[in-house]
Amino acid sequence: MDFALTLLVLVVVLAFTWRYLGSYMAAVFGGRVRWLSWIERPVYRMLATGPEREQSWKRYAGALVVFSAVSILATYVVLRLQGHLPLNPQHLGDVGPALSFNTAVSFVTNTDWQNYAGEATLSYLSQITLTVQQFVSPAVGIVAALVLVRGFARHQASAVGNFWVDLTRCLLYVLLPIAFLTGIVFVAQGAVQTLAGPATIHDALNGVTQTIARGPIGFMEAIKELGTNGGGFLNANGAAPFENPTGLTNFLSVWLVLSIPVALTYTFGAMVGSVRHGVALLAVMAILFGSLLALTAAAEHQNNPAVAAAGVRSTVGNTVGKEVRFGDTASALYTVASTGTSTGSVNSAIDSYTPLGGLGLLAGMMLGEVSPGGAGTGLYTLLLFAVMAVFLGGLMIGRTPEYLGKKIQATEVKLAGLGVLIMPITVLVLTAVAVSTAAGRAGPLNHGPHGFSEILYALTSQGNNNGSAFAGLSGNTPFYNVVGAIDMLLGRFAIMVPVLALGGVLARKEHVSQTLGTFRTDDSMFVGLTTAVTVIVGGLTFFPALALGPVLEQLSHGSFF
């Protein structure tokens, strides 16, 4: 399919998704969707809770953290004991402690960083356990965003919702049905779905016996993309034909990855009573996504500098490490969507991207994952930047800044600032630790700027709960397993808790009426200002690191383009 046509179709499909999935989710979280109430009610009875029992932000955050901690523990135990548990046709042994910890944290934080090759390390039970987290971890992200949205929507309220109810509704009404329907498409297109062990094929012609990995892949693929998870069954992830068999599934993957983050802006608009405000946030996401896509697609459409240096002229762009069936631009679209959404699934080898193409992917993460970001996390991170932009903009028109009728004062700035600065500090400090220690320096495959990029990419990816890998870094060492896990935990919960607190603080505030003199937060000026704040905060914090990594590498080839 022609790239321009692909983009056009994607925009149209996403527009519908935005409108209808967005309003559907608003209805779900407002408790107006009831078609599965016969499952909902027993679940609440079992949890001894219900929609009428709303929680304060502290209780909500407590429930969320406890739930995530239990998830990490349960996943860790399954991985550690997989050799003794059923659904293990390959008789794979237990997973080591460091790797189990990293993997458990990775899937619970919606990162899906994989320091292992799935088909050679994990039993089917382990893979299914991870798939469970691929459902609940995006749900946790979405409900966290929901609390912040309710903060804006509610006035003088002490409660922000009930964690268990929100989580149940998100799983029952949003993630499970969509993953089920799209999973069928994946399977129909040729993605494998079986519990039978790997197939053994004897190639009589060459006299070799091949073992072809199989497993419950097709449905995992659907939630892998829909939940902005990114962790595939097979090591080759979206480049493997059993995961991503056709051009249609490739397109479907891109659409699934973008659908929830994009649609949540409509949900936000509907819940705060102004769809225009949702459109404004969507516009910021679209501008960032478009810019990154343009950068990476343009960079990948060029000849590979190393290939050009060998005197070979290629007219099909940089095809090193890319599936021929997808080509340069469709691969770029897939990876930009994946790194811009905290998904991190790949259909091509990012390590083989041109330095600038790789920069486009890195930038998507370094901006804090808001283009359009992960399920829920994208919306709430962008709202943090919006709060900062509103604060500056509000001052510049001579008013105490307000966003959606809520005054942005010291507490709000403090929480938003905390949420914004955690990620760059975590990533930079851990990268510094990695490049300063022998264990860290042992990781990268390459030396010089490219080696630096490999480390920076790995820790940026985990700190932003993205999970895509530059490859080239040997991550399965005790050092990278533990540092990575810390990175992922901080990148997830050290931001999520301030976000929940912000939601709680905002919900308690009274509503200030808007007048002509109020800073408009639904027009192009706001979009420009929020985009600028996002880019400047990300740019200023990572400029030196980027200069020593991809920028230096690219310039070593002569010029930017």
Place this chain on the structure above:
Amino acid sequence: MPAGSAPAPHGVAQVRGLFDGEILGQAVAGALRKFDPRIQVRNPVMFVVLVGTAVSLIEAIAHPDTFTWSITVWLFLTVLFANFAEAMAEGRGRAQADTLRRMRSETGARRLRADGLEERVAAAELSTGDLVVCEPGDVIPSDGEVIEGIASVDESAITGESAPVIRESGGDRSAVTGGTRVLSDRIVVRITAERGHTFLDRMISLVEGANRQKTPNEIALTILLSVLTIVFLPVVVTLVPFARYSGASVSVVILVALLVCLIPTTIGALLSAIGIAGMDRLVQRNVLAMSGRAVEAAGDVQTLLLDKTGTITLGNRMASAFYPVDAHTESEVADTAQLASLADETPEGRSIVILAKERFQLRERILDEPHEFVAFSAATRMSGVDVAGRRIRKGAADAVTRWAAEEGGAIPADLDGIVERVARAGSTPLVVADGPDVLGVIELRDVVKQGIREKFDQMRRLGIRTVMITGDNPLTAATIAQEAGVDDFLAEATPETKLSLIREEQEGGRLVAMTGDGTNDAPALAQADVGVAMNTGTMAAKEAGNMVDLDSNPTKLIDIVEVGKQLLITRGSLTTFSIANDVAKYFAIIPAMFGAAYPQLNTLDIMRLHSPQSAVLSAVIFNALVIVALIPLALRGVRFRATSSAAILRRNVWIYGVGGVIAPFIFIKLIDLLLVALHAY
């Protein structure tokens, strides 16, 4: 004073040039004193710069070279400039405080003992409840309330207004202020303020900024600046391992220089100066704000409650037309009305005489014949004159018609219609009668101040709703409201309805500002977010409000709102400018930092600076000089124009955001060229 024209500063508010020699001198001394780390630590941004300077100094002593010393000196100057900006702003306030202090004379007081005898005590010994006697020439020793007598008092020391004011016991004009002088008559004053807590004392500490507390927005902004400072610390520190991994080495001095350039020093240096200067600008307009919080709230006000009389209208009704009834002519009405008003010294009476003269060339006459004036009384509600057998009366329609009927006259059929028409037009009808003969009607109009309509239009563009408060009936109020262009009005207002209106607005999430002077205004003043008490008002009103207008000009409310907005705009704009500057500094410093190890990175040196050292130094010099360059802006405030918020934002984003990105590229290049020209490099 016509609305719209800025009041000429006087009294407390001496006009001082922005760079008054005396203030400058004191500011330099103050800037040096502020190097005390205990003072510095209050400003996290500048504290980091101070620590950086110390690190750089140690480096310069350990490994002396020109570059390291230059950077150290310029870092030191950065802190000095920041201190200087704050000292400048404080100095301006202190100069005003000194003027006030000079008049807080240490004269004695004549205390009245319980036995009725006077005793001389020092003013310092007075306590609340004491009675003191003041006679012409005496300085009133402390704040108090007149409980006996009436006197004219010279309050120019506080208000700058040279015309004396009347202070009398009872009513709304009983409050006197310590430090003012009695010009005539004898009054007995009950002291209401403790020593050290008088109005004058409060004024002094306010303009000095002695116990200035950070306002809510200032606190929020300080947090934002701290966030930006905290985030740049690891950015710079992690460069050491990054560079080492990449095989490059970076010097400590360059790292310090980079850190100082990245953290928002420009706004960090000017933040407190902006706040102090905001208060100062209010004082220059003769308004005393009891807290910075109130000034900030003024910028947020969404509803202005304005008294009709004195704010929207000139305060006095003026005769504007004569309407004859029955077979009488207009000039007949004018002539009789003028005759009836000759002795009427009220502004209304004068205006009738003047209108008759203007319209019918009726000169003011001296009455030769024996005559007797009938003064207005609340009981009769009319006034007039008895001359040459004629009994002429003018007054309220019902009173005069009843009187004419009693005299035996008939009421003309068209009178009621005219009276009603005049009333509906928002004017007051006065009926004129000559004995039993009803001649016609005088229309007294409320005259709306010139230019007030434009002011309200500006307010509307800023999103501020104006509500007129009046004791008039709804019909009259509606007409004036329409003429003046206010958004709403409250007719037949009482202190209770005023208070409930404020509460209603606040429940809708709006901030309300109002002016008031009487004791019965006190609850509403206290309830309003910004309550401006008139200095002529009672102590209760002054205590309840959070600002006092020394000129007692209610139109000033609009100025106050503008000052509040300007304060926030200045902070926001300079913050944006400060952050935007970082882009150019990166492009200057990063290539300079790694250019030696990786010449490829010189591609990023888009300014083509002379050498790595000159590049870093130029950035640091720019960073220091921009503080000095922006001091006038910080003290004066960013220009404020009453247009839509979108237009204000667009303007400031272009100037301080986009301009903030571009300007440093130009100036760093210029400084670099200058350094080369001076053969520094």
